[in-house]
Amino acid sequence: MEIxxxxxxxxxxxxxxxxxxxxxxxxxxxxxxxxxAPNGATFISADRDDDNALALVASRSWAAVIDVSRQPGQVRRAVSDLSTRHWVFISSSNVYADFSTIEQxxxxxxxxxxxGEVMEDMSTYGEAKVACENAIRASDSSATIVRSGLIGGxxxxxxxxxYWPWRFANPSGEDVIVPDDPDFPCALIDVRDLASWVITAAEQHLDATVNATGPTVPFHEVIATAARVTNSAAQPRAVPAAKLAELEIGSWMGPASLPLWIDDPAWRGFATLNTDRARVAGLVTRPLEDTLRDxxxxxxxxxxxxxxxxxxxxxxxxxxALDQASA
Structure with missing residues (x-):
């Protein structure tokens, strides 16, 4: 196939x-x-904000076009300019309106x-991805819409x-600071597993909208796995969410944060997705241990x-601060 x-x-x-x-x-x-691009691929440098960015690839018909854009204008231009028998669009779980439900x-x-055409900042990322999905569906070709969860590895x-395997491998003390929320539901998909399945979807011309992430596991299992892959002697030290907030420690991502965890019931299901449809269509995910090790x-x-x-x-x-409070 020419992709x-x-x-x-x-x-x-x-x-x-x-x-x-x-x-x-x-x-x-x-x-x-x-x-x-990787060795073996043809690389064309172009800025997709330019109206003529796709001119060098618009004169031929492709077996599949795979798009990862977050900008609706870029996706609409691609649908207008390109000829393909099948689209694969990498969307996101951020398109969903509510995240309080586990594995929706x-x-x-x-x-x-x-x-609009251009998303100015990440505050409208989910809405922009919905618009991109709609643009792909408006094409005359079959399409796989991949709503990906957290991509890792x-x-x-x-x-x-x-972060978690790195922190257990490089402790700053005798323990590792973790949030006191052992049952928080976590899920992620190894980038290599997602990529492999995207090519399978392109080969099969899978015409569907599909969630794609790894199995849901409790936070304490992520922590235990991170410690195991590093053979670390450091023990997790659980800190209540209120204390973390008092100390200005955030969640999920960003400066001074604890990843893979969110202290908000409305977002408790954010990382999780029901992936039954994807697994029937051939998605296979490797053990969490392998992803964290790599x-x-x-x-x-x-x-x-x-x-x-x-x-x-x-x-x-x-x-x-914890030691002082307990003294």
Whole structure:
């Protein structure tokens, strides 16, 4: 197959390109920036905000086009300019309107579509992805809409999946600060598993909207797995959410945060999805242990700053406050 990837140089797009090449497909990647496509793929540098960005790939018909964009205008332009027998659009679980439900399926209520061409900031990310989905469905071709959950594993620049194994491997004290919410439902999908299944969907011309993430596991299992893959002697030290808030420690992502956890009942199901439809269609996910082990290997050689977790100084500040309160 001749596959066009609109992207192909960042975390997921690059993994998709690798998966396609490994199966013997011819791959062309269109992306902007300084990153290059994987060896074996044709790379075309273009800024998709430019009306003529797709001119070099618009004259041929593609067996499949895979798009990872979050900008409705870019997706509408791609649908208008390109010829393909099948689309695969990488959407997000952020399209859903409510996250209080655990493992909601593809029929759950969506956010209203974004009205406009350009999403200015991440506050309207879910709405923008809904608009992108609608643009893909308006094409004359079959389409796989992939509503992905949290993507992790090697290359996770955010550090959300790598933080916990890295922290157990590099403790700042005798224990590791964790939120006191052991049953919080967690789920993530290894980028390599998602990429492989995206190519399967393209090969099969799967015409469906499908959730894609890993199995739901309680937070304490994530922590235990992170400790196990590092053979760490450090023990988790559970801190109540109220105390973490008092100490200005956040959740999920960002400076001074504890990843994979959210202290809000309305968001308790955020990471989880019902993936029955995807698994029937061939999605296979590897054990969490393998993903965390490989995420740790990436953390050990990364050069860019981590976007989630606590620094040694931040964790020591929390530990000191707890020790002082109990003295």
């Amino acid at each position: 066009l990837i609109l992207g192909g140089t960042a975390l997921l797009g690059r993994a998709i390109a690798h998966a396609a090449l490994d199966r013997g497909h011819a791959v062309t990647c269109v992306a902007r920036g300084s990153l290059s 399926d593809e029929n759950a209520q969506l956010r209203p579509p974004f009205q 090697p290359g996770d620049w955010s550090g959300r999946t790598g 995420a740790l290997a990436y953390e050990n050689q990364r050069t860019e700053p981590r976007q989630a977790g606590l620094s040694d100084e931040q964790e020591q500040r929390v530990r000191a």
